[in-house]
Amino acid sequence: MDVVSPELNSLLPDEIMDTEAIEDVPHSHSGTTATQSEPSGDTSVPMETDTPLATENLTLSSEATEHTQAVSISTDSMLSISSRSQIPISISSTSSPPLTLKPVLATSVATTKTTDSVTGTSVTTSGLQKLTAPFTISPANHQIILNKVASSQATEAAKSSGTPPQVIKQEGQKLLVTAIGKSGQPIVLQLPHTGSKPGVSQTSGDAKSPAPQFKVVAIGGRSELKPLMGSAGNQVTTLQAQQLKTVQIAKKTPVSSAAPIKFIITKTVNSKGLSPQASVPPVIAGRVLTQSSPVMPQRTISLSETHNTSIQSIPGKKIAISPLKTPSKVTVVSVASPTSNASQKSVALPVNVALGQQILTVQQSTSASPVKLATSQTTAQNIKPGQSVAVGGVGSSQFKTIIPLPQPNVQQIQVPGSRFHYVRLVTATTASSTGQPSGPSTSSIQTAKPMVVSTGAVRMSVPIVPAQTIKQVAPKPLTSAAQVVTTTQTQQRLIMPATPLPQIQPNFTNLPPGTVLAPAPGGGNVGYAVVPAQYVTQLQQSPFVTLASSSGFPAATGIQTQARLPLNGLSTSETTSRPRKPCNCTKSQCLKLYCDCFANGEFCNNCNCNNCFNNLEHETERLKAIKTCLDRNPEAFKPKIGKGKEGESDRRHSKGCNCKRSGCLKNYCECYEAKIMCSSICKCIGCKNFEESPERKTLMHLADAAEVRVQQQTAAKTKLSSQISDLLMRTTPVISSGGGRLPYTFVTKEVLEATCECLLEQAKKAEQTHQPQAEAERMILEEFGHCLMRIISSAGKAKADSASVSC
């Protein structure tokens, strides 16, 4: 089954389509059984794998020495999962790139089934320790889907479904997955283990045991392996980081043997599962079904990847990540690698990850395009087992619900110069232990630091990847996509797509950055947000972002900063170097493309707009507006200035301008504004914005000169200001020179303090006498005037005295 229809694929950004095709081939031939290893042996956590279909299951186990199924990966790509444990689990893949899985210290992996019913209900079940998921790794998509099953019941359901999902079982409470972006960028999956001992962390709600966390980080990068550290909140310590399981997929550059690549995930492929007809009812791609009983709420995270070719698409493939009994936090960060011209073969990766009470659905576009991740969570109470919540589907029909989060539960933070929006999703009802104060967790990435939510009933920690690291991995933010899904016990979710996606439906991953999707009805506290990829860059500047306010989102505006997206193809550095201009919308409610903020996928912040709906408080309207825009133009949120055929020099407007009177030499012209020349697709009249245009050259020359002047003036002002400040701070005025010292030279520190005391005294006096504010201000100003007069007088006297002495 095709996850994404061809139509949808056509709508995808070019960069997505350009990705190398990595073909995930069902591996019927390898009939290996899923290996299970339960180092922990914790009773609470089922150690055995529930793999009805052992052959096609993908299993991650620390101890498992076997890997069963070959996972076909595009020839260039390599998937590696490493854990500290030395037991290598290798997964043979049909393709040359080997997939190796090594278990984490105590983690065990069990394969389970995940079923997606035609009705759209997918249930992934397994023991807490089990990860069940139809597992698909498509190099093209650079995503790895893990499905985590929370409850054994879910496992049962999965079995019933009959799909041979690939199961990844992890005892650790944390799962970190890093996906590779396009061109040869490694995908790293890290499965941090909450506790050194398996099964220990499973106790949910235990303050001592960190809440289970699941993190997926997709970083576009070259072949180099960069284990992203997901510091899942506080719980990931440096030591823990070492325990993380890392799956790395490198395109084109297979990991050298010398490379410390260890595979912690064993992937077994069930031929049945691979078969389209899979016993599993056709899974609606991208559709997330959440079933949870009040007692055993289940959460499913499904990642699906669209295919351009039906052959490549593997319906029913799912990767399940073993759920955590304890409230789990899921963080997914994916950064798409720079676009590659690789074949557009895509592999559908529907992944369902059931995490205890959460269901996360992620669909990935066929290409290396920005990773798309959708997360929906439903409250366990409202959702019955078997009940499904659709979070994003390939087809619009699959998109059952997108509901804005309750305003009080959402906070947005925008960081200037960054494409990322920080979104805080708070569930008031639940208090999570995730906020445990811990030093900055360290991961394989040393600089990575978690965002810590210190206050509020719900605390959410978002691993922040230092910009440096991110840059290394994803040098080109524009093409890269990052998604972060954070699920805490409180059911918080954060999704950060790197780049605006053309469509909101059926794949909600197409939502523009900053989009926050609310949980399905009844889902209550859960929501998900789409955040721009440069989020990571922001992190660099502020390693810790505190999303802490228990108060409602509106109150959090103070911490909001403006996030920006690259404008019109300008380099990220260009766009991020200066803050975006505030909008002044008055009639559009900032929900139309007239609004630059909205058009850039940003929330309005510090703008001058009136009746603004471009914020989390009006997420419903915003989502609707986004959908409307995407319906009208699937590429509405794509950068208008796309890459040219060969580098930036060929950048051109995707649609071309239609200027009539400006000669395309004013900023009215989008081409000119983007500092690019008009092209053949432009419909402008009287265009003067071409290479040989003398007017253009003159303008450019003048513009350059003006810029230089501005810089010089700025430098001069800075210097002058510094000098004045330095002069004022001098404590000892120089009066012996006999020169004409100005009065301010007598404004020494002592004089300033005395003046301030006088003013304060005056203020107190006014307050004691209950003077009106205006009168109080008058009194203070008068006092200030007196002070000045005394200073001037003293200066003059000193000068006179000095002169007399000299005489």
Place this chain on the structure above:
DNA sequence: GAGTTTGAAACT
């Protein structure tokens, strides 16, 4: 800062 110009977006 107010008013005008401009062209993209939205609408018909």
Place this chain on the structure above:
DNA sequence: CAGTTTCAAACTC
């Protein structure tokens, strides 16, 4: 798809 209207930014004074 073309024509018109709406809108907000760019620009002018």
